Amino acid sequence: MFDRVFVNAVDADGNPLNLAVREGRFAAIGPERPAIGGAEVVDLAGHLVLPGFVDGHIHLDKSFVGDRWRPHRHVTSLRERLAIEKQELASAGPIVERADALIRQAASFGTIAMRSHVDVDATTGLTNLHAVMEAREKWRGVVDIELVAFPQAGVVSCPGTAEVLDAAAREGAQVVGGIDPTTLDGDADGQLDIVFGIAEKRGVKIDIHLHEPEQQGIDQLHRIASRTRAAGLNGRVSVSHAYGLGDVAPEVVDRIAAALAEAGVSIMTNAPGDRAFPPILQLRAAGVRVFTGNDNIQDAWWPYGNGDMLQRAMLVGYRSGFYTDEELGVALHMATEAGAAVLGKSGYGLKVGNEATFVVVKAPNAAAAVAAVPADRAIVRSGQFWGESSRVQFKVTAAGVGSAG
Amino acid sequence: MFDRVFVNAVDADGNPLNLAVREGRFAAIGPERPAIGGAEVVDLAGHLVLPGFVDGHIHLDKSFVGDRWRPHRHVTSLRERLAIEKQELASAGPIVERADALIRQAASFGTIAMRSHVDVDATTGLTNLHAVMEAREKWRGVVDIELVAFPQAGVVSCPGTAEVLDAAAREGAQVVGGIDPTTLDGDADGQLDIVFGIAEKRGVKIDIHLHEPEQQGIDQLHRIASRTRAAGLNGRVSVSHAYGLGDVAPEVVDRIAAALAEAGVSIMTNAPGDRAFPPILQLRAAGVRVFTGNDNIQDAWWPYGNGDMLQRAMLVGYRSGFYTDEELGVALHMATEAGAAVLGKSGYGLKVGNEATFVVVKAPNAAAAVAAVPADRAIVRSGQFWGESSRVQFKVTAAGVGSAG
Numbered sequence: 001m002f003d004r005v006f007v008n009a010v011d012a013d014g015n016p017l018n019l020a021v022r023e024g025r026f027a028a029i030g031p032e033r034p035a036i037g038g039a040e041v042v043d044l045a046g047h048l049v050l051p052g053f054v055d056g057h058i059h060l061d062k063s064f065v066g067d068r069w070r071p072h073r074h075v076t077s078l079r080e081r082l083a084i085e086k087q088e089l090a091s092a093g094p095i096v097e098r099a100d101a102l103i104r105q106a107a108s109f110g111t112i113a114m115r116s117h118v119d120v121d122a123t124t125g126l127t128n129l130h131a132v133m134e135a136r137e138k139w140r141g142v143v144d145i146e147l148v149a150f151p152q153a154g155v156v157s158c159p160g161t162a163e164v165l166d167a168a169a170r171e172g173a174q175v176v177g178g179i180d181p182t183t184l185d186g187d188a189d190g191q192l193d194i195v196f197g198i199a200e201k202r203g204v205k206i207d208i209h210l211h212e213p214e215q216q217g218i219d220q221l222h223r224i225a226s227r228t229r230a231a232g233l234n235g236r237v238s239v240s241h242a243y244g245l246g247d248v249a250p251e252v253v254d255r256i257a258a259a260l261a262e263a264g265v266s267i268m269t270n271a272p273g274d275r276a277f278p279p280i281l282q283l284r285a286a287g288v289r290v291f292t293g294n295d296n297i298q299d300a301w302w303p304y305g306n307g308d309m310l311q312r313a314m315l316v317g318y319r320s321g322f323y324t325d326e327e328l329g330v331a332l333h334m335a336t337e338a339g340a341a342v343l344g345k346s347g348y349g350l351k352v353g354n355e356a357t358f359v360v361v362k363a364p365n366a367a368a369a370v371a372a373v374p375a376d377r378a379i380v381r382s383g384q385f386w387g388e389s390s391r392v393q394f395k396v397t398a399a400g401v402g403s404a405g
Numbered sequence: 406m407f408d409r410v411f412v413n414a415v416d417a418d419g420n421p422l423n424l425a426v427r428e429g430r431f432a433a434i435g436p437e438r439p440a441i442g443g444a445e446v447v448d449l450a451g452h453l454v455l456p457g458f459v460d461g462h463i464h465l466d467k468s469f470v471g472d473r474w475r476p477h478r479h480v481t482s483l484r485e486r487l488a489i490e491k492q493e494l495a496s497a498g499p500i501v502e503r504a505d506a507l508i509r510q511a512a513s514f515g516t517i518a519m520r521s522h523v524d525v526d527a528t529t530g531l532t533n534l535h536a537v538m539e540a541r542e543k544w545r546g547v548v549d550i551e552l553v554a555f556p557q558a559g560v561v562s563c564p565g566t567a568e569v570l571d572a573a574a575r576e577g578a579q580v581v582g583g584i585d586p587t588t589l590d591g592d593a594d595g596q597l598d599i600v601f602g603i604a605e606k607r608g609v610k611i612d613i614h615l616h617e618p619e620q621q622g623i624d625q626l627h628r629i630a631s632r633t634r635a636a637g638l639n640g641r642v643s644v645s646h647a648y649g650l651g652d653v654a655p656e657v658v659d660r661i662a663a664a665l666a667e668a669g670v671s672i673m674t675n676a677p678g679d680r681a682f683p684p685i686l687q688l689r690a691a692g693v694r695v696f697t698g699n700d701n702i703q704d705a706w707w708p709y710g711n712g713d714m715l716q717r718a719m720l721v722g723y724r725s726g727f728y729t730d731e732e733l734g735v736a737l738h739m740a741t742e743a744g745a746a747v748l749g750k751s752g753y754g755l756k757v758g759n760e761a762t763f764v765v766v767k768a769p770n771a772a773a774a775v776a777a778v779p780a781d782r783a784i785v786r787s788g789q790f791w792g793e794s795s796r797v798q799f800k801v802t803a804a805g806v807g808s809a810g
Contacts, residue, residue, distance in 0.1 A: 069419065069769045069772070069773050071729060071730040071772065072729045072730070273722075273723035273724045274725060274726035298773075298777065303728055303773070303776035304719070304776050304777075305777070311778070314709070315723070317678075318678035323477040323479070323708055324477045325476040325477070328708065364473070364474045365474060367474070368703075371709050372709075372710070373716070375780030
């Protein structure tokens with residue numbers, strides 16, 4: 001009846017969980033051990049089973065993972081940072097190889113889907129996008145990768161970028177990006193006209209990097225929320241970082257949170273280490289979808305990160321003062337379900353009929369996994385153990401052996 | 406000439422490193438491969454070698470590591486937290502077993518020394534201290550454990566505690582603790598008289614938990630610095646947390662930093678996730694020794710932590726905005742050399758004549774190790790691989806085989 005049965009696991013709450021697989025899909029999931037029949041039996045030794053992780057914000061074209069270590073250099077301006085980045089990347093290996101190395105590393109931690117921003121501008125055109133598309137192709141069916149055409153150097157202030165953004169959307173970027181419309185472009189409506197225009201024309205989603213602080217950031221969010229409502233893009237617009245939400249008083253957050261929830265604008269935060277960031281629980285309470293991602297990983301912007309979304313969930317919780325199991329569960333939700341919803345990933349999660357893909361973590365429940373970030377894991381894809389790096393060994397009983405029923 | 410030679414490693418800067426061992430001690434360390442002779446050769450495959458980690462602040466009697474997961478419960482007062490802690494601990498396994506489990510877990514990450522605070526008060530007396538001493542005994546020669554008699558419930562405000570603190574120092578606690586002299590005891594001089602009195606009488610060191618905020622915390626630090634100078638305890642007094650240092654203006658920090666440096670008072674911070682903490686670089690620039698520790702690990706106070714000091718160094722850097730290699734090196738220094746100095750650990754570090762104990766990390770240099778916290782490690786103690794959990798496999802060539810000299 002089943003090809004393989006994974007027994008003796010626990011679910012997010014620490015309750016018994018057994019998973020039966022047929023033809024690579026979940027055929028039964030529940031607390032009771034299913035009828036074994038002629039199936040192969042894998043004893044998961046009481047470990048936790050989680051759905052695969054979703055990295056909602058990564059920059060696959062920037063990372064030096066897979067290349068040599070490059071010490072971070074302090075700068076005094078964004079222009080200087082961009083110049084250093086260009087210089088460092090010019091001497092690094094090809095994007096397709098570095099992107100491949102980072103996807104592999106993320107996958108080894110249990111990531112099964114990601115949204116990658118990719119730099120596009122009038123100078124580089126679609127070079128980076130094409131390279132990341134090539135890396136993405138290698139991972140088709142293993143890691144779902146959604147691509148954002150990201151105008152790192154600005155839109156209005158960087159002539160020719162609007163056309164490149166449009167070309168990127170035409171060539172397969174599923175999301176059009178934006179960045180700091182007021183502080184970088186000095187023309188909020190100018191940038192948003194272009195970004196929303198492309199989204200409507202090409203039927204793509206939107207994800208805007210917003211580092212603008214305090215009330216300036218809040219004003220921008222209100223602008224984005226009204227344009228989203230006006231364009232009927234509910235559920236298709238995200239704002240990444242939205243630092244301003246961490247800078248203002250709770251009652252200001254309440255007002256903008258209501259507007260974001262009504263418009264269906266999602267917020268992405270990576271929980272930065274040394275500056276304020278959005279109050280996650282307050283946004284969620286208002287009905288805003290909040291998701292997370294690793295953002296920069298070992299690149300010219302900063303040295304941190306390793307691609308592990310469980311470490312990211314821990315950092316989200318650590319920075320947010322999440323202590324209870326429920327709060328730790330919110331951090332995990334941001335790295336799983338919420339990200340999957342933003343990406344529109346179909347067939348996601350531990351449900352009968354879905355692809356039998358999951359992560360086994362040596363932890364007694366989800367809260368413990370987020371708090372301690374155990375390295376001991378195994379990845380199962382379509383019912384099969386995946387990768388060289390399974391750090392846990394399990395007892396496997398061959399099909400039909402010792403199976404009484 | 407040597408018993409064993411570890412070749413093909415890199416040092417903190419990523420430069421070639423080879424380590425020769427004789428009778429469990431370093432006999433040669435340097436960039437050149439030493440004469441192999443009849444030694445066994447271990448190829449470290451280009452990985453990083455670091456000295457063992459030092460956890461400068463841990464609570465071995467509180468953790469539920471090795472016991473079952475206990476969801477965190479929100480409280481509204483310190484009194485309520487202490488009541489919940491007592492209740493949870495009463496239903497947990499014996500302290501000696503839990504402490505043993507946590508020491509084992511920390512050791513598996515590469516910790517070789519720690520300072521553990523242990524609750525003492527008039528009710529529990531020395532029960533916890535004796536239990537942790539028993540666990541410590543099992544680890545003698547593997548993990549050096551310094552014990553602090555910690556008056557969690559206050560000193561002056563908890564009658565009988567002064568006598569218990571004194572008894573603890575008499576029975577072998579090497580450090581006498583204190584806690585929030587003003588806000589918890591309402592009598593700063595009363596508590597400090599007792600703590601410094603015991604330190605002078607018993608010749609023990611001092612480590613005071615100081616959560617007092619803003620100027621109140623700064624005033625307390627000045628009080629502690631002057632008493633340290635007066636008692637001639639330079640280098641023997643630490644203040645843990647010292648949150649106030651994170652709350653005040655830089656020029657206020659400058660003044661107290663000068664006083665702390667002159668008095669030889671060290672500061673411990675674990676880089677908390679959601680509140681301000683001491684500005685590490687500013688304190689170090691003034692000459693203050695700053696060290697770190699994991700503090701609470703999966704206990705009634707909070708769910709985070711796993712005993713890994715490399716993860717702690719990452720959190721210190723992440724929270725402090727440390728991006729350059731030099732800054733990341735500061736975070737590592739706090740988890741190694743600085744802690745070793747506070748504990749007065751002799752023969753510490755990668756030096757000829759010292760015990761040949763070190764951690765191998767799959768990273769190209771120390772900065773990369775701090776930034777990414779690789780789980781792939783191996784622990785070498787007295788020249789031998791240690792523990793079940795070596796996550797990296799190395800090529801070992803038997804003594805005398807293929808060794809041309």
